Structures are given as structure tokens and as C-alpha cells.
Amino acid sequence: MNTTSSYFPIVMQTLVAGGFVGLVLTLTHLLGPSRKNKTKDANFECGVESDGDARVRFSIKYFMTAILFVLFDVEVIFFYPYAVNFKELGGEGFLAVLMFVSFFLIGFFYVLKKGALEWDK
Amino acid sequence: MLDLIIEKSILILSVFSVTLLIATYLTYTERKVAAFLQDRIGPDRAGPFGIFQPLADAGKMFFKEDFIPAASAKWLFIMGPGIAMFTACMTGAVIPWGTSLNIMGREVSLQIADVNIGILYIMGMVSIGVYGIMIGGWASNNKYSLMGAIRASSQMISYELAMGLSIISIVMMTGSLSLKDIAAGQSGQLFGIPLTTGLDWNVFVQPVGFIIFLVCAFAETNRAPFDLPECESELIGGYHTEYSSMKLGFFLFAEYINMFISSAVISTLYFGGYNFPGIHLLPHNLQAIAGIAALFGKIFFFIFVFMWVRWTLPRFRYDQLMHLGWKILIPLSILNMLVTAGWMTFRNLL
Numbered sequence: 001m002n003t004t005s006s007y008f009p010i011v012m013q014t015l016v017a018g019g020f021v022g023l024v025l026t027l028t029h030l031l032g033p034s035r036k037n038k039t040k041d042a043n044f045e046c047g048v049e050s051d052g053d054a055r056v057r058f059s060i061k062y063f064m065t066a067i068l069f070v071l072f073d074v075e076v077i078f079f080y081p082y083a084v085n086f087k088e089l090g091g092e093g094f095l096a097v098l099m100f101v102s103f104f105l106i107g108f109f110y111v112l113k114k115g116a117l118e119w120d121k
Numbered sequence: 122m123l124d125l126i127i128e129k130s131i132l133i134l135s136v137f138s139v140t141l142l143i144a145t146y147l148t149y150t151e152r153k154v155a156a157f158l159q160d161r162i163g164p165d166r167a168g169p170f171g172i173f174q175p176l177a178d179a180g181k182m183f184f185k186e187d188f189i190p191a192a193s194a195k196w197l198f199i200m201g202p203g204i205a206m207f208t209a210c211m212t213g214a215v216i217p218w219g220t221s222l223n224i225m226g227r228e229v230s231l232q233i234a235d236v237n238i239g240i241l242y243i244m245g246m247v248s249i250g251v252y253g254i255m256i257g258g259w260a261s262n263n264k265y266s267l268m269g270a271i272r273a274s275s276q277m278i279s280y281e282l283a284m285g286l287s288i289i290s291i292v293m294m295t296g297s298l299s300l301k302d303i304a305a306g307q308s309g310q311l312f313g314i315p316l317t318t319g320l321d322w323n324v325f326v327q328p329v330g331f332i333i334f335l336v337c338a339f340a341e342t343n344r345a346p347f348d349l350p351e352c353e354s355e356l357i358g359g360y361h362t363e364y365s366s367m368k369l370g371f372f373l374f375a376e377y378i379n380m381f382i383s384s385a386v387i388s389t390l391y392f393g394g395y396n397f398p399g400i401h402l403l404p405h406n407l408q409a410i411a412g413i414a415a416l417f418g419k420i421f422f423f424i425f426v427f428m429w430v431r432w433t434l435p436r437f438r439y440d441q442l443m444h445l446g447w448k449i450l451i452p453l454s455i456l457n458m459l460v461t462a463g464w465m466t467f468r469n470l471l
Contacts, residue, residue, distance in 0.1 A: 006234060010234045012133055013213075016137055017210035021203045021371070022203075025202075025368070027183070028366050032366055033186050035186070043263045055262070056267070058267070062271050065278065065279060065443070066274075069278040072282050072451075073278075073282060073285070076289075080241070080289065084297065086293040086462065087296055087465075090466065090470075094466040101458075104455070112448070117444075119439060119440035119444070
């Protein structure tokens with residue numbers, strides 16, 4: 001079963017899951033009480049005046065992780081077709097993947113040496 | 122076609138309701154297991170042994186005020202828990218819950234959708250789940266929520282790499298990405314030893330891959346010792362600080378569903394899925410039913426492991442978490458993949 005029709009049950013599952021989420025969110029919105037006032041609607045209402053909002057800058061390291069993730073995840077995805085056809089490709093395929101892994105590791109080593117993954121500095 | 126729709130509808134609705142029921146009762150189990158490990162009694166007021174506690178909690182979630190902070194991005198604030206819950210409900214679709222039932226001469230598969238990229242589908246859904254937490258935390262417009270959200274997304278994407286790499290060895294051995302083929306591939310004899318039919322589980326040949334996958338599953342579900350996104354001593358409640366009512370319920374619920382599905386995926390990938398020694402001796406329909414029971418037994422065991430670890434190990438520090446993910450698990454999983462590939466190629470050449 002490799003046809004598009006094998007995805008049909010997933011469409012049905014999407015409808016069920018989406019319908020459930022939508023229904024429950026609407027229902028709880030209507031069921032609960034709603035009493036609004038200015039102090040209560042403030043963010044993180046704890047008795048202390050809050051300082052500005054949360055649209056602030058945060059550590060560059062999180063962006064670095066995200067960018068490295070995109071790079072490495074693309075490389076990981078390239079392994080999947082190889083893994084599926086592993087038995088047909090034989091020894092030659094193994095040599096090719098060794099070459100690919102060494103490129104992968106050179107990049108990884110460079111990232112490590114540059115200190116992109118040093119979180120405590 | 123109509124037969125197929127009816128058959129799949131029944132299957133989808135039963136899997137969906139079983140998932141919700143299990144997730145509801147996992148909240149109760151978690152509190153009971155915690156009580157057991159800490160030598161307490163746990164919830165015991167609502168009904169005998171407190172078994173109606175989850176129903177009371179769910180009822181409370183429905184009737185609480187649905188609070189939306191004034192400064193938040195309203196639609197994104199609503200979408201966050203929606204996405205988290207939606208993706209959690211979607212992942213169960215490709216798991217083979219058993220072999221197939223023969224109902225009045227008709228073979229009914231116990232898998233909702235047998236897509237040929239089963240594992241990639243699960244990885245994809247898990248990745249979309251990151252958006253639920255990220256959008257929810259950012260939209261709250263609260264610094265603690267923002268911290269929790271960026272921590273969560275950073276952690277989840279980091280561990281996704283090692284997770285993806287550890288699965289590759291399994292794919293190499295099976296030659297397929299479909300979970301049905303992977304489960305069926307584990308029905309043979311273990312190392313050709315007689316009387317072990319149905320025990321040819323991947324964990325015996327891929328122990329390192331299993332450990333990497335298990336650690337990553339803990340990190341992906343944001344469970345202790347990797348629960349930094351919601352670590353209450355620093356971040357109040359993390360990404361769900363501003364949430365109340367069923368929106369909070371959805372975030373918590375999604376975590377329990379993810380725990381259930383992760384246990385199911387671990388069982389299918391490494392512990393033979395529905396296979397157990399002696400399954401081939403049973404008649405066809407009994408085989409399917411016993412298979413479901415075996416799979417659920419394995420799932421409950423892994424859920425217990427999730428809880429056991431939560432109440433045993435202290436939380437990691439963020440730099441330790443990143444160190445483990447990037448500098449230990451990723452090189453280790455690449456090594457595991459190369460050793461598997463090398464060994465299999467070497468064996469074929471002989």
C-alpha cells in the first residue's frame with residue numbers, strides 16, 4: 001500500500017482531532033464564568049507592578065541552536081533514503097555514507113571548536 | 122469504499138477514546154505512583170481508592186474561568202494549546218496496535234493508516250508539537266512564559282537530532298520506514314535460538330540505540346529530568362504560567378498523551394510491538410487480541426518507567442542538558458549508526 005489512498009485515514013484522524021480540539025475549546029469558553037477587570041487582566045498579576053512586557057531580546061545561543069538544528073536535521077534526513085536502501089547498496093553504498101558522515105563530522109567538529117555549543121560561557 | 126470508511130471510523134474513534142481515557146487516568150496513576158515512591162497514600166477521597174479523581178479534575182477544568190491576559194496575542198494564545206493537543210492526538214495514527222482481525226471473512230487491520238513513511242510521520246508531528254509550546258509561551262507576553270517557551274523549543278529540536286539518528290539503525294535493519302514492517306520484522310527467532318519465536322526484538326541487537334531513543338523521548342515529552350521548560354523553582358510554571366481552564370488542561374493532557382504515544386513507539390521500535398514469545402501458536406483472531414494486550418503491557422511498563430524516573434532523578438541544569446544532547450548523544454548515535462552499517466556490510470560481504 002504505497003498509494004495516496006493510504007493517507008485517507010490520516011485525513012479522517014485530522015478531522016476527528018481538529019473537531020475535538022475546536023469543540024472543547026469553544027465549550028469551555030462558554031461554560032466558565034467571565035469576570036473582567038483591569039488589574040486582573042494584567043500579565044502575571046502578582047501584586048507587584050510588572051516592568052515592561054515580554055517582547056525582549058534573549059540570548060543569541062538559542063538562535064545558534066536553532067540554526068545548527070536546521071543544518072544538521074537536513075543532513076540527518078539524507079541518511080534516511082540510504083538506510084531504506086541499505087541492503088541493495090552494499091559495500092559501495094557504505095563507503096559513500098562513510099564519506100558523507102566524515103563531511104558531517106567535519107562540520108560538527110568546526111561548530112564545537114568555534115564554541116557554538118558552550119552554554120556556560 | 123463505504124466499508125473502509127466505516128471500518129476506519131470505528132478504529133479511529135476507539136483509538137481516540139482509549140488514548141483520552143488513558144491520558145486522563147495517567148494523571149491519577151502519576152499521583153499514585155508518586156505517593157507510592159514517597160511512601161504516602163496519594164488521592165483517596167473521590168470514590169474507592171480515589172479512582173474518580175481524574176473525572177473531578179476534568180470537570181473542574183471545564184467550569185473554570187477561561188482567562189486571557191489583556192496584553193497577550195489573543196488568537197495565538199488560543200492556538201498554542203490547540204496545536205499541542207492536536208498534534209498529540211495525531212501521532213497515534215500510524216502505530217500498529219495489533220496484527221489484523223478477521224471479522225466475517227474481512228481482514229481488518231488494527232493500524233489506522235499504514236503509510237510507508239510511518240516513522241517520519243511521527244517525527245514530523247512531534248516537530249509541529251514544538252510550535253504549540255512556542256506559540257503559547259510567546260503569545261502569553263510574560264517573561265517567564267517566554268523563557269519557558271524558548272527553552273522548550275531549543276531542547277526539543279536538539280534532542281530531535283539524536284532521536285532521528287538513533288532510528289536510522291532500525292531502518293537499516295528493517296529496510297522500511299513503515300511501523301507495520303518494523304513490528305512484523307521482529308516476529309522471528311532471537312539469534313536463531315529455537316523456542317524464541319516472537320522474541321526477535323530490536324533491543325537485543327540495538328541496545329545503545331534504545332538507550333539514546335529513551336533519553337530523547339524523555340526530553341521530547343518535556344518530562345523530568347528534562348522538564349526545564351516548566352521548572353517551577355525558576356520559571357513559575359514555564360510556558361503555561363498564564364493559562365487556565367481547559368487551555369492549561371490541554372497542555373498537561375498533551376504531555377500525558379505524548380508519554381503514552383512515546384511508550385507505544387518505544388515498544389514498537391525496540392520491544393517487538395505486539396509480538397511476544399508463543400504468539401504464532403494462537404489462532405488468527407486470538408493472535409490479534411493477545412497482541413494488543415502484549416503491546417499495552419509493554420506500554421504500561423514504559424509509562425511506569427517515565428514516572429519512576431520523574432520521582433527519582435533531580436532536574437538537569439540547562440547547560441548540562443545541551444551538553445548531553447549535542448556532545449554526547451549525537452556523536453554516540455552517529456557511531457552506533459556506523460557500527461551497525463559496517464557490521465551489516467561486513468556480514469554481507471562474507
